[in-house]
Amino acid sequence: MCRRAHVLGLDQVVKLSSTMHAMKVVVCVKQIPDPADPGALDPETRTLKRDVKLILDESDSYGVEMALQLVEAAGEGEVTLVSMAPNNERSGLATALAMGAASATLVSDPALVGTDALTTAKILAATIKDQGADLVIAGSESSDGYTGTVPEQIAAVLDLPSVTAAKSVEVDGSNILVKRQTDAGYDSIICPMPAVISVTAGVVEPRYPSFKGIMAAKSKPVEEKLAADLGFEEDQVGWSGSGQEIVEVAEAPTREAGDIIEDDGEAHVKIVEFLESLKVI
């Protein structure tokens, strides 16, 4: 068998011409407050205030890009999105649709306020399970909550194999070959599809939506669902379905700022003196 590998983009996605088949990829995306303006906790609901404009989590833009590249490499297939929000916010989804995803499912329900990571995973898994995905892709952790458990919990709910912290993904027949980030370097992993992967930031270069893409996104279908449509009772979601309860929110002890000096060409001397006073040098 001749394995002609052909490298796209940043060496991340390799097409093996002998093993081409249509790829169906579902990407989990989260819409978050702009991290440049992270907002605050609502003192009553003790959840993130979301009255600010939400954007596509940058961590997820890598997953969307990865999915698009895999489908492009396969030659045919499609990328669909799943997302969950306590309101019917769509601006982040619009970004991902403009990048090239075909459609989205948004589980939008006020009852979802306070939903924990496990229930989030159950809800997303319920929207994914009948889509016939070869791959489910998510970011390794969101840029607002940083919980970092949802992708692997989705895999567990769907009883699928998974590889977290993927820094590159190739499709090889019915398997994926993944480089998985480790503390010391990376592990090479082989995993059969269907599977769930979470990708690290920086894994691919997310494309900017083109004007054409932005216009096309306006007519792409976004299906809204309530938790009840997926078979969840009200007491299974939100705070009541959460196995945790916030008991206290407090300002963390702050660190006092020290001396601030303006460099007049001699600031390096001050740094040397400071290092000397600490006996580092």
Added chain:
Amino acid sequence: MSLDTIWVYAEAAEGEVSSTTLELLTKARELADTVACVYAGDADDIAETVGAYGAETVYGVDIDDALAGVPVAAAIAEAVEAGDGPDAVLLGTTYDGRDVASRLSVKLDKTVISNCVDLEVADDALVCTAAIFGGATDIKTKFASEGPYIAIVRPKSFAAEAADGDEADTEDLDIPDLGAAAGAKVTDRFVEESDGPKLDEAAVVVAGGRGLGESEKFTMVVDLAKALGGAAGASRAIVDAGWVPYSQQVGQTGKVVKPDVYIACGISGATQHLVGMKGSKNIIAINKDPEAPIFGIADLGVIGDVHKVMPLLLEALANR
């Protein structure tokens, strides 16, 4: 008030038990009467070390070439269902720690509390403190349903202290049939070589950010780290930009460091970064922007251009 039993998910690299594992054991001793470890490997390999930190038993799980998440979670869940499980499982915020916690939470249908920086027991329940908004706000969350509680704890949340314990007993946990979920296999492992001290253990950390302007300038950071016998780190911005490997990233995503001296060069101090380094004993910051948040926590802040200050600093150190 304490729990009966805590299991700590133990990790080791090249035969050495991770510092996070020892930190968790130290805290677990304070919270529970009995402490044990679960280890994805040969329990005998770590029994002496974790025993010294208070683990009475090491439960080994033979995962062969699988990733740890599926088999370790299944083995723990089996023990819980047999009535032999713990009241709480503590795991580090590591790749495998998160995988095991996530799989276990679904197996047991129990919530996971992530990003813990402190733990306490109140009214027989575990209460976890997590830092949000870059460490500006502490949020305490209690497990509201029955255990086992599953908590993922950030590295360096506790100081590791040995307890002069004897070598731990060892026992193997059975792994039930795993089915399709265990399909991922490790075929090879690659270690990125780096010289000098490890980033999360170095007494001095010099870190660079976007203010360096271009990837070539990161050599100034490396040179300064070398001159001070320290390790070089980076902000997420320049890791994402591909200038520096991920293993050098300091922050929420990346390593938590608590060196004696942290020198931030051209780093503005996004909340994402501050979480990973605000525990440093002394912080020096060099940045052009006087409004940069990093100056809010710096002991010595230099408002200036890294391209001017760093070469002069390197020269001054070389001439000593």
